[in-house]
Amino acid sequence: MNVKKQPLVRVLNDISQQGQFHFSYSSDAVRNDSLVTLSAQHKTVKQVLDMLFANSRQYREVSDHIIIQAPDLSRTYTISGYVNDRETGMRITNATVYEKQQFISTLTNDQGFFRIKLKSTDRYAAAITVSKDLYRDTTLTVHAGYDQEMDVTIKPAPPVMLAPVNIGVEKTWLGHFLLSSRQRMQSLNLSRFFADKPFQSSIVPGLGSHGRLDGQVINKVSFNLLGGYAAGLNGVEVGGIFNINKKDVVGVETAGVFNMVGGNVTGVQLAGVYNSVLDAISGGVQAGGVLNVVKGRTRGVQLAGVYNRTRDTLQGMQAAGAINSTKKIMEGVQLAGALNLSRGKVQGFQAAGMGNVGRDSVQGMQIAGLFNYAKTLKGMQIGIVNIADTSSGYSLGLINIIKKGGLHQLAISANETTLLNVSVKTGTKKLYGILTAGMNPVPDKKTVVFGYGLGNAISFSNKLLLTTELTSLNVYLGDWEHLPLMVRLQPALNYRLGKICTLFAGPAVSIFAEQDTQAKTGYRSKLTNNIGWNAGISIF
Incomplete structure (x- = not known):
């Protein structure tokens, strides 16, 4: 056929004569007065009709009739x-x-x-x-x-230099377990297509109001009976077991077991067991019954029954029943039942039942039931054992180990109360701790003392120092149930004889909390406040 600007009804008649059949149609489907132009050779009837109607009609064969129909918009x-x-x-x-x-x-x-x-x-x-x-x-x-x-x-896309990207939720072990391979592939294909919707509900990922495209939708209100999978949240989401969001969450997200977010969180995450953020918390609260993990920066609060972990900088607070961990700078507060760990600088406060570890500088305070460690101490440590590589701060504990530039001495001395005393002094010249014990073996004056104290050293030269020490001592006079307390202040002039040996001597003031005592036979019978003396030698 080769026609130009001919009425449509005439062209249809020519086609029906060539094919030896009849057309049937209504005026809604075919406008007889339309003018058409057509050039076709070796085409099927359907191909010619599609050319005439520009693929906008449907066709049905009944006996020797072809029925032309307008699209049925109700099916x-x-x-x-x-x-x-x-x-x-x-x-x-x-x-x-x-x-x-x-x-x-x-x-x-x-x-x-x-x-x-x-x-x-x-x-x-x-x-x-x-x-x-x-x-x-x-x-x-x-x-x-x-x-x-x-x-x-x-057409294949041109090759481009791609910037590094974070691992998405689909590549985590939970994503592999809970999302089908088709969902993961679809997410990869549609990385540039996202839509905003006011509401969604689902039973499990892929079975909900958004169907197979649920992972491309940012919802305002989301309810997941068992679990849900979405592009993001800008509102409120509730999941019976879990919620998985590929991008950012802004608002409140709660789940019976876990929440996982591939982007930033600004708001609140609440989970019975586990919260995971693959990017950062930009301001908000993360509370998990067992575990919270943030792969980027945390600016807010993490609360966990067992363990909090931030793989970047923490600006805020971590509180956990067992362990808190940050990989970079910690600016704020860490409270743990067992251990606080910061691989970067600590600029704030750490308190733990067992220990605190700052693998960079600590500018603030560490308090622990057992030990504290800081690579560079610029603040204060309080614990039974305190350790620092270098220190310009203060360590307050029974044992204070400063690896470089610290004070570590063993002192042997005598005074007016006990003729033989052994003291271990650890810390820095600014402040060092003293573990001390002494005895007087003289009959009728037997005395045993033991206790703890603090000291300070001021250098006048390489050889001459002035030390001031304050100790609190328990006095044993034959009765362990009754131990009088003695507080002793003893300044001393120190003269260094060599690299490891120093002589010291000076006055001392002793004050007894109880002066009337019931001493056993052979022990000192009376304790009086006095001004006495102290002299000895220290090594190391």
Whole structure:
């Protein structure tokens, strides 16, 4: 056929005569007064009709009649076909084919074939988009209301230098376990397509109000009976067991077992067991019954029954029943039942039942039931054992070990009360701790003392120092149930004889909390406040 600007009814009559059949149609489906131009050779009847009506009509055969119908906008229709590589012609598997308005999608199979069922609407056209990782997105417009087949070719995207990205929720072990391979592939294909919706509900990922595209939606209100999977949240989300969001969460997120967020969190996360943020907390609270983990910076509060972990900087507070950990700077407060660990600088306060560890400088305070460690101490440590590589601060404990530039001495001395005393002094010249014990073996004056004290040393030269020490001593006079307390202040002048030996001597003041005592036979019978003396030698 080769016609130009001819009435449509005449062209249809010519086709029916060539094919020896009849057309049947209503005035709504075919306008007889339309003028058409057509050039066609060796085409099927359907191909010619599609050219005449621009793929906007449906056809049905009944005996020797072909019925031409307008699209039925009250039913569903199917779009099917194959997706091919434009350059190689190869069929492409696992490509996502979707319609944005109806939020319906599918993936091509192993032969590159797809079938997508759409609902008829008042629109006479639908936009079908094909997306595949490493390919350019391709969108085609199809006429709505009737089944049709189509082949789509997509072009590879040009190579680009990609910046490093964080591992997404789909690549975590929980993501592999809870999300199907089709959902993970679809997320990869649709990395540039996201939509905002006011509400969603789901039973499990993929079975909910947003269907297979649930991972591409940022919701305002989200309710997941068992668990949900979404692009993000800007409001409130409740999950019976879990919530998984690929991007940012702004608002409140609660789950019976765990929450996982691939982006930033600004707001509140509450979980019965576990909260995980693959980027950062930009301001808010994370509370988990067992564990909280943030791979980026935390600016806010982490509360956990067992363990909090921030793999970047903490600006805020961590409180855990067992362990808190930060990989970089800790600016704020760490409170733990067992251990606080900061691999970066500590600028704040650490308190733990067992120990605190600052693997960089500590500018603040560490308080622990057992031990504290700081690479560089610029603040204060309080614990039974305090350790620092270097220190310009203060360590208050029974044993204070400063590896470089610290004071570590063993002193042997005598005074007016006890003729033999042994003291271990550890810390720095600014402040050192003293563990001391002494005895007087003289009959009728037997005395045993033991206790703890603090000291300070002022250098006048390389050889001459002035030390001032204050000790609190328990006095044993033969009765362990009755131990009088003696407080002793003893300044002393120290003269260094060599690298490891120092002589010291000076006055002392002793004050007894109880002066009337019931001493056993052979022990000192009376304790009086006095001004006495102290002299001895120290090594190291």
